[in-house]
Amino acid sequence: MNNLSQQSCSACEIGAPLVPKDQINSLLANLDGWAVEDSSIDRLLKKYTFQSYAEALEFTKLIADLAESEGHHPKITLEWGLVSLEWWSHKIKGLHMNDFICATKSDEIYSSL
Amino acid sequence: MNNLSQQSCSACEIGAPLVPKDQINSLLANLDGWAVEDSSIDRLLKKYTFQSYAEALEFTKLIADLAESEGHHPKITLEWGLVSLEWWSHKIKGLHMNDFICATKSDEIYSSL
Numbered sequence: 580m581n582n583l584s585q586q587s588c589s590a591c592e593i594g595a596p597l598v599p600k601d602q603i604n605s606l607l608a609n610l611d612g613w614a615v616e617d618s619s620i621d622r623l624l625k626k627y628t629f630q631s632y633a634e635a636l637e638f639t640k641l642i643a644d645l646a647e648s649e650g651h652h653p654k655i656t657l658e659w660g661l662v663s664l665e666w667w668s669h670k671i672k673g674l675h676m677n678d679f680i681c682a683t684k685s686d687e688i689y690s691s692l
Numbered sequence: 693m694n695n696l697s698q699q700s701c702s703a704c705e706i707g708a709p710l711v712p713k714d715q716i717n718s719l720l721a722n723l724d725g726w727a728v729e730d731s732s733i734d735r736l737l738k739k740y741t742f743q744s745y746a747e748a749l750e751f752t753k754l755i756a757d758l759a760e761s762e763g764h765h766p767k768i769t770l771e772w773g774l775v776s777l778e779w780w781s782h783k784i785k786g787l788h789m790n791d792f793i794c795a796t797k798s799d800e801i802y803s804s805l
Contacts, residue, residue, distance in 0.1 A: 632765060636756045643749045643770070652745060652772040657756070659765040 583609075583683035588649040589676075597621075597673040606679045613682050621674045622667040623682050627689050629660050634692065638662050641688045649684075651677050696722075696796035701762040702789075710734075710786040719792045726795050734787045735767075735780035736795050740802050742773050747805065751775050754801045762797075764790050 598606065603621070607613060616624040629635040639657050642664065646652040654665040666682050668675040711719065716734070720726060729737040742748040752770050755777065759765040767778040779795055781788040 632756070632760060636753070639752065639756075639770070640749070643745070643752075647745060655770045657752070657768045657770070 583680045584687050586676075586680045588651045588680055591651070591668045591670050591675045591677055593670045595668075595671050595675060597671055598676060598679070603674060610679070610682055611686055615674070616665065620667060620672050622665045623674065623678050624663065624665050625682070625685070627662045627664070629662070632659050635660060635662050638689060638692060641692075642685060645681065645684055645688065649677070649681060651681055653681065653685075696793045697800050699789075699793045701764045701793055704764070704781045704783050704788045704790055706783045708781075708784050708788060710784055711789060711792070716787060723792070723795055724799055728787070729778065733780060733785050735778045736787065736791050737776065737778050738795070738798070740775045740777070742775070745772050748773060748775050751802060751805060754805075755798060758794065758797055758801065762790070762794060764794055766794065766798075 603615060607615065613623050613625045616622040627638060629638065635657055639655055639662055642653065642655055642662075651666075651668075656663040664682075664685055666678040666685075667673065668678060716728060720728065726736050726738045729735040740751060742751065748770055752768055752775055755766065755768055755775075764779075764781075769776040777798055779791040779798075780786065781791060
């Protein structure tokens with residue numbers, strides 16, 4: 580489970596299994612700064628800070644590229660100096676392994692800036 | 693007040709006057725589909741729909757360009773087929789004429805796609 584950035588998102592069909600709660604906790608332990616948002620639908624949430632609007636926009640574009648390449652699209656909220664990312668799987672209304680893979684890749688993109 | 697797209701944002705300093713409530717209502721009447729979000733801080737909110745992620749991303753980039761050129765930055769939330777825009781003025785914790793100018797220009801950008 581430590582090589583999530585080497586994996587790609589699989590097709591997430593209606594009825595695919597949610598990541599079990601105990602596995603969510605162990606996966607979270609291997610992520611940096613991600614939390615499960617408290618809502619009726621579990622979502623992985625992280626806020627990334629930037630020194631300028633241009634940098635935040637560049638990160639947004641790179642995450643959008645990731646979304647298209649994985650066929651999996653997060654909620655991206657762009658503000659001055661801040662990008663908030665939320666990953667979850669709409670079809671199963673919760674967290675799929677795809678979300679942890681994309682959270683890991685998001686961190687790699689942030690680190691590469 | 694009908695030529696908002698011809699105006700540019702002015703510097704919004706701490707202590708600048710909020711747009712009065714009655715003027716907000718008349719300005720809203722001249723906007724298409726914008727509403728004032730119900731929160732402790734008045735914000736102009738509109739949701740724009742798109743047929744593809746690429747189109748939503750293109751709109752996001754154009755709004756970011758507008759934000760940089762006006763020196764006024766909205767909250768932009770990008771999802772698949774949907775961009776939500778929120779304009780408000782942080783320094784005065786409410787609505788400045790700048791927000792109505794930028795809402796109008798946002799609609800023009802959307803119409804130009």
